Amino acid sequence: xxxxxxxxxxxxxxxxxxxxxxxxxxxxxxxxxxxxxxxxxxxxxxxxxxxxxxxxxxxxxxxxxxxxxxxxxxxxxxxxxxxxxxxxxxxxxxxxxxxxxxxxxxxxxxxxxxx
Amino acid sequence: xxxxxxxxxxxxxxxxxxxxxxxxxxxxxxxxxxxxxxxxxxxxxxxxxxxxxxxxxxxxxxxxxxxxxxxxxxxxxxxxxxxxxxxxxxxxxxxxxxxxxxxxxxxxxxxx
Numbered sequence: 220x221x222x223x224x225x226x227x228x229x230x231x232x233x234x235x236x237x238x239x240x241x242x243x244x245x246x247x248x249x250x251x252x253x254x255x256x257x258x259x260x261x262x263x264x265x266x267x268x269x270x271x272x273x274x275x276x277x278x279x280x281x282x283x284x285x286x287x288x289x290x291x292x293x294x295x296x297x298x299x300x301x302x303x304x305x306x307x308x309x310x311x312x313x314x315x316x317x318x319x320x321x322x323x324x325x326x327x328x329x330x331x332x333x334x
Numbered sequence: 335x336x337x338x339x340x341x342x343x344x345x346x347x348x349x350x351x352x353x354x355x356x357x358x359x360x361x362x363x364x365x366x367x368x369x370x371x372x373x374x375x376x377x378x379x380x381x382x383x384x385x386x387x388x389x390x391x392x393x394x395x396x397x398x399x400x401x402x403x404x405x406x407x408x409x410x411x412x413x414x415x416x417x418x419x420x421x422x423x424x425x426x427x428x429x430x431x432x433x434x435x436x437x438x439x440x441x442x443x444x445x446x
Binding site for chain 2: 252254260278316326328
Protein backbone atom coordinates (compact mmCIF):
# COMPACT_ATOMS: atom_id res chain seq x y z
CA UNK A 220 0.00 0.00 0.00
CA UNK A 221 0.89 3.65 -0.18
CA UNK A 222 1.39 4.06 3.53
CA UNK A 223 1.10 2.43 6.91
CA UNK A 224 -2.46 1.52 7.75
CA UNK A 225 -3.97 0.66 11.11
CA UNK A 226 -7.26 -0.76 12.20
CA UNK A 227 -9.56 -0.08 13.85
CA UNK A 228 -9.26 3.70 13.87
CA UNK A 229 -11.21 3.85 17.11
CA UNK A 230 -11.88 1.23 19.74
CA UNK A 231 -13.99 1.59 22.85
CA UNK A 232 -13.86 -1.29 25.28
CA UNK A 233 -14.78 -2.11 28.82
CA UNK A 234 -12.21 -2.53 31.53
CA UNK A 235 -11.05 -6.13 31.71
CA UNK A 236 -11.69 -6.98 28.06
CA UNK A 237 -8.97 -7.95 25.61
CA UNK A 238 -8.31 -5.87 22.49
CA UNK A 239 -6.34 -6.49 19.33
CA UNK A 240 -4.93 -3.72 17.19
CA UNK A 241 -3.66 -4.26 13.67
CA UNK A 242 -0.91 -2.64 11.63
CA UNK A 243 -0.13 -3.06 7.92
CA UNK A 244 3.34 -1.64 7.19
CA UNK A 245 4.60 -0.26 3.93
CA UNK A 246 5.48 -3.08 1.55
CA UNK A 247 9.18 -3.89 1.67
CA UNK A 248 9.77 -2.33 5.07
CA UNK A 249 11.52 -4.85 7.27
CA UNK A 250 11.26 -2.86 10.49
CA UNK A 251 8.00 -2.28 12.35
CA UNK A 252 7.45 -0.30 15.55
CA UNK A 253 4.62 0.24 17.98
CA UNK A 254 4.34 3.42 20.04
CA UNK A 255 1.77 4.77 22.46
CA UNK A 256 0.66 8.36 22.95
CA UNK A 257 -1.33 9.03 26.08
CA UNK A 258 -3.22 12.26 26.52
CA UNK A 259 -0.92 15.10 27.46
CA UNK A 260 2.19 12.95 27.16
CA UNK A 261 4.79 12.28 24.54
CA UNK A 262 5.13 9.16 22.46
CA UNK A 263 6.41 6.05 24.21
CA UNK A 264 8.15 3.21 22.42
CA UNK A 265 6.50 -0.18 22.99
CA UNK A 266 8.02 -2.84 20.72
CA UNK A 267 10.17 -3.21 17.59
CA UNK A 268 10.37 -5.96 14.99
CA UNK A 269 13.22 -6.30 12.51
CA UNK A 270 13.03 -9.14 10.02
CA UNK A 271 13.46 -12.52 11.68
CA UNK A 272 15.35 -11.16 14.67
CA UNK A 273 13.93 -11.42 18.16
CA UNK A 274 11.74 -8.39 18.79
CA UNK A 275 12.82 -5.61 21.12
CA UNK A 276 10.08 -5.71 23.75
CA UNK A 277 11.78 -3.36 26.18
CA UNK A 278 9.02 -0.76 26.02
CA UNK A 279 6.05 -2.97 26.82
CA UNK A 280 4.60 -1.62 30.08
CA UNK A 281 3.34 -4.93 31.46
CA UNK A 282 2.83 -8.58 30.60
CA UNK A 283 -0.71 -7.74 29.55
CA UNK A 284 0.80 -6.31 26.37
CA UNK A 285 2.06 -8.54 23.57
CA UNK A 286 2.65 -8.23 19.86
CA UNK A 287 3.23 -10.50 16.93
CA UNK A 288 4.39 -10.00 13.41
CA UNK A 289 3.99 -12.41 10.53
CA UNK A 290 7.19 -12.33 8.52
CA UNK A 291 7.65 -8.83 7.21
CA UNK A 292 3.98 -8.00 6.99
CA UNK A 293 1.08 -7.46 9.34
CA UNK A 294 1.53 -6.97 13.05
CA UNK A 295 -1.01 -7.21 15.84
CA UNK A 296 -0.72 -5.62 19.27
CA UNK A 297 -2.81 -7.37 21.92
CA UNK A 298 -3.73 -5.88 25.26
CA UNK A 299 -5.25 -8.32 27.71
CA UNK A 300 -7.49 -7.36 30.63
CA UNK A 301 -7.48 -3.71 29.60
CA UNK A 302 -7.24 -1.02 32.25
CA UNK A 303 -8.28 2.62 32.08
CA UNK A 304 -4.65 3.71 31.98
CA UNK A 305 -4.31 1.83 28.69
CA UNK A 306 -6.44 4.51 27.02
CA UNK A 307 -4.22 6.12 24.42
CA UNK A 308 -3.53 6.42 20.72
CA UNK A 309 -1.49 3.45 19.56
CA UNK A 310 0.76 4.28 16.63
CA UNK A 311 2.49 1.90 14.29
CA UNK A 312 5.47 2.84 12.12
CA UNK A 313 7.61 1.03 9.59
CA UNK A 314 10.99 1.67 8.04
CA UNK A 315 13.57 0.06 5.78
CA UNK A 316 15.33 -1.14 8.91
CA UNK A 317 18.99 -1.38 9.69
CA UNK A 318 20.75 1.04 11.98
CA UNK A 319 21.47 4.70 11.75
CA UNK A 320 17.99 6.02 12.04
CA UNK A 321 16.10 5.25 8.88
CA UNK A 322 13.00 7.36 8.49
CA UNK A 323 10.01 5.84 10.20
CA UNK A 324 6.66 6.25 8.48
CA UNK A 325 3.72 6.40 10.83
CA UNK A 326 0.18 5.17 10.48
CA UNK A 327 -2.90 7.14 11.54
CA UNK A 328 -3.12 5.36 14.87
CA UNK A 329 -5.81 3.53 16.79
CA UNK A 330 -7.52 5.52 19.51
CA UNK A 331 -8.29 3.14 22.37
CA UNK A 332 -10.71 4.16 25.09
CA UNK A 333 -11.14 1.89 28.08
CA UNK A 334 -14.28 2.63 30.07
CA UNK B 335 20.29 8.71 30.86
CA UNK B 336 19.95 9.44 27.16
CA UNK B 337 17.08 11.78 26.43
CA UNK B 338 15.81 14.72 24.45
CA UNK B 339 13.96 17.55 26.07
CA UNK B 340 11.66 20.17 24.66
CA UNK B 341 11.13 23.07 27.00
CA UNK B 342 8.51 24.91 24.97
CA UNK B 343 5.25 23.10 25.63
CA UNK B 344 2.90 25.55 23.95
CA UNK B 345 3.85 28.34 21.57
CA UNK B 346 1.42 30.88 20.15
CA UNK B 347 2.43 33.08 17.23
CA UNK B 348 0.90 35.35 14.66
CA UNK B 349 1.41 34.66 10.98
CA UNK B 350 4.72 35.92 9.59
CA UNK B 351 6.40 35.72 13.00
CA UNK B 352 9.67 33.82 13.26
CA UNK B 353 9.74 30.46 15.01
CA UNK B 354 12.34 28.69 17.07
CA UNK B 355 11.48 25.54 19.01
CA UNK B 356 14.05 24.19 21.40
CA UNK B 357 15.38 20.65 21.54
CA UNK B 358 18.25 19.59 23.77
CA UNK B 359 19.83 16.16 23.89
CA UNK B 360 21.80 14.60 26.69
CA UNK B 361 23.94 11.86 25.23
CA UNK B 362 27.31 11.54 23.60
CA UNK B 363 28.75 9.46 20.84
CA UNK B 364 27.12 9.42 17.44
CA UNK B 365 24.27 11.87 17.40
CA UNK B 366 21.30 11.41 15.10
CA UNK B 367 18.33 13.69 15.62
CA UNK B 368 14.91 14.09 14.05
CA UNK B 369 12.05 16.54 14.05
CA UNK B 370 8.59 15.09 13.43
CA UNK B 371 5.36 17.03 13.01
CA UNK B 372 1.75 16.05 13.55
CA UNK B 373 -0.79 18.32 11.87
CA UNK B 374 -4.33 18.21 13.28
CA UNK B 375 -6.01 15.00 12.20
CA UNK B 376 -2.99 13.77 10.27
CA UNK B 377 -0.23 11.20 10.65
CA UNK B 378 3.03 11.95 12.35
CA UNK B 379 5.50 12.79 9.59
CA UNK B 380 9.19 13.58 9.29
CA UNK B 381 10.17 17.25 8.98
CA UNK B 382 13.94 16.81 8.86
CA UNK B 383 16.79 14.79 10.26
CA UNK B 384 20.46 15.19 11.13
CA UNK B 385 22.93 12.34 10.74
CA UNK B 386 26.30 13.95 10.14
CA UNK B 387 27.95 16.56 7.96
CA UNK B 388 26.48 20.02 7.56
CA UNK B 389 24.98 20.97 10.94
CA UNK B 390 22.34 23.11 9.25
CA UNK B 391 19.63 20.82 7.99
CA UNK B 392 16.87 21.86 5.64
CA UNK B 393 13.50 20.17 5.81
CA UNK B 394 10.10 20.34 4.21
CA UNK B 395 7.84 23.40 4.20
CA UNK B 396 10.66 25.87 4.83
CA UNK B 397 11.77 24.43 8.16
CA UNK B 398 15.40 24.08 9.16
CA UNK B 399 17.30 22.98 12.22
CA UNK B 400 20.83 23.56 13.39
CA UNK B 401 22.85 20.98 15.27
CA UNK B 402 25.08 22.79 17.78
CA UNK B 403 27.26 20.24 19.52
CA UNK B 404 28.64 22.66 22.09
CA UNK B 405 25.12 23.48 23.23
CA UNK B 406 23.70 19.96 22.89
CA UNK B 407 20.91 21.53 20.87
CA UNK B 408 18.97 20.88 17.68
CA UNK B 409 16.50 23.74 17.53
CA UNK B 410 13.86 23.94 14.84
CA UNK B 411 13.43 27.23 13.00
CA UNK B 412 11.26 28.87 10.41
CA UNK B 413 11.67 32.54 9.46
CA UNK B 414 7.99 33.22 8.80
CA UNK B 415 5.23 30.91 10.03
CA UNK B 416 1.87 30.35 8.39
CA UNK B 417 -1.48 29.40 9.85
CA UNK B 418 -1.00 25.96 8.26
CA UNK B 419 2.03 25.37 10.49
CA UNK B 420 -0.31 24.90 13.44
CA UNK B 421 0.64 21.45 14.69
CA UNK B 422 2.49 19.51 17.34
CA UNK B 423 6.25 19.19 16.88
CA UNK B 424 8.38 16.42 18.31
CA UNK B 425 12.12 16.14 18.60
CA UNK B 426 13.44 12.55 18.67
CA UNK B 427 16.54 10.42 18.50
CA UNK B 428 17.03 6.75 17.59
CA UNK B 429 18.19 4.52 20.43
CA UNK B 430 19.94 1.16 19.99
CA UNK B 431 17.69 -0.68 17.58
CA UNK B 432 16.41 2.46 15.92
CA UNK B 433 13.44 2.84 18.26
CA UNK B 434 12.69 6.51 18.52
CA UNK B 435 12.81 8.29 21.84
CA UNK B 436 10.62 11.36 21.63
CA UNK B 437 10.56 14.61 23.51
CA UNK B 438 7.28 15.64 25.11
CA UNK B 439 6.33 17.74 22.10
CA UNK B 440 5.56 21.41 21.49
CA UNK B 441 2.13 22.54 20.46
CA UNK B 442 2.32 25.44 18.02
CA UNK B 443 -0.69 27.62 17.35
CA UNK B 444 -0.47 30.20 14.59
CA UNK B 445 -3.15 32.85 14.35
CA UNK B 446 -3.92 34.72 11.11
